[in-house]
Amino acid sequence: MLSVVIRTKNQAPALRFLLKNLTERYAGDVDEIVVIDNLSTDNSQQIALNHGARFETIEKFSYGGSANFAASKATHPIIVIFSAHSYPISHDFFKLIKKSFDANPNLAGIRCLHNSSDYRNYINGVTVQQDPNRSGLIFSGSAFAKAIWQKHPFKEDVATFEDKEWTTRVVAAGYDIELVPAIFSYEIKRSKNQELFRFKNDLVGNYQLWHQDVSILSGLKGFLASIKRYTIDWIVSIWFSLR
Structure with a gap:
């Protein structure tokens, strides 16, 4: 059963x-x-x-x-x-x-x-x-x-x-x-606060289970990559909205 x-x-x-x-x-x-x-x-x-x-x-x-x-x-x-x-x-x-x-x-x-x-x-x-x-x-x-x-x-x-x-x-x-x-x-839509909560737990979980450590350098690269991605997405969205 x-x-x-x-x-x-x-x-x-x-x-x-x-x-x-x-x-x-x-x-x-x-x-x-x-x-x-x-x-x-x-x-x-x-x-x-x-x-x-x-x-x-x-x-x-x-x-x-x-x-x-x-x-x-x-x-x-x-x-x-x-x-x-x-x-x-x-x-x-x-x-x-x-x-x-x-x-x-x-x-x-x-x-x-x-x-x-x-x-x-x-x-x-x-x-x-x-x-x-x-x-x-x-x-x-x-x-x-x-x-x-x-x-x-x-x-x-x-x-x-x-x-x-x-x-x-x-x-x-x-x-x-x-x-x-x-x-x-x-299917789930998380708020930004919920996304942060999940991200932090996933970060710790990855270290505990897979021993994936995070360095200041990798964190900085991730931060800059996010800024680049959001900027490009914003420019592309504005361009196609104008068109």
């Missing part, structure tokens, strides 16, 4: 669409829906309850901590995790996930496909050992086995990339991660 867990904070419109999609289009495939909410101030709770989902609140958010909390609240052996701003598309999305877990008892997790790099890795047979970043889990459209999570919980002291860190750890422990052609969409 299969549980869907959804991490969200103040994303009521996106959450409503995801739940409508799950309950109307995939009602026969999903056995449980749990919304993991980080102290939303909108009507997310009412939306969840209106769609028959269980609503759980997490007060102190971290990426790894919220993933552990979500997994602990799911009651079925296969857990599919979404962010509120992602949603399944292909008609056999959950059937493909169940089929993969049935076929491979050593399977720890599945990465579904949402962009061109996912699809290229799937078609070209790029394994998780070759590319743990793009062939490993992504916690906006992935599935994992609860039994393996219980042995190997997600790390809560990583800034982000808790999905990639878990991927590398369980693969090293001898389990499998597979790409599966179950298609989902990922």
Whole structure:
């Protein structure tokens, strides 16, 4: 049986669409829906309850901590995790996930496909050992086995990339991660402040997981490149607006 867990904070419109999609289009495939909410101030709770989902609140958010909390609240052996701003598309999305877990008892997790790099890795047979970043889990459209999570919980002291860190750890422990052609969409519009928050966490996460350090020189190059890009974009936009 299969549980869907959804991490969200103040994303009521996106959450409503995801739940409508799950309950109307995939009602026969999903056995449980749990919304993991980080102290939303909108009507997310009412939306969840209106769609028959269980609503759980997490007060102190971290990426790894919220993933552990979500997994602990799911009651079925296969857990599919979404962010509120992602949603399944292909008609056999959950059937493909169940089929993969049935076929491979050593399977720890599945990465579904949402962009061109996912699809290229799937078609070209790029394994998780070759590319743990793009062939490993992504916690906006992935599935994992609860039994393996219980042995190997997600790390809560990583800034982000808790999905990639878990991927590398369980693969090293001898389990499998597979790409599966179950298609989902990922769409989010972040404010500049949200982009900064994500950038800072990604920077720390890249260092923690991939040991990618940042020097003053590389930071300066990135800053100058951004100024150049914004200036060119502004000039081009003005030119075509005039035309």
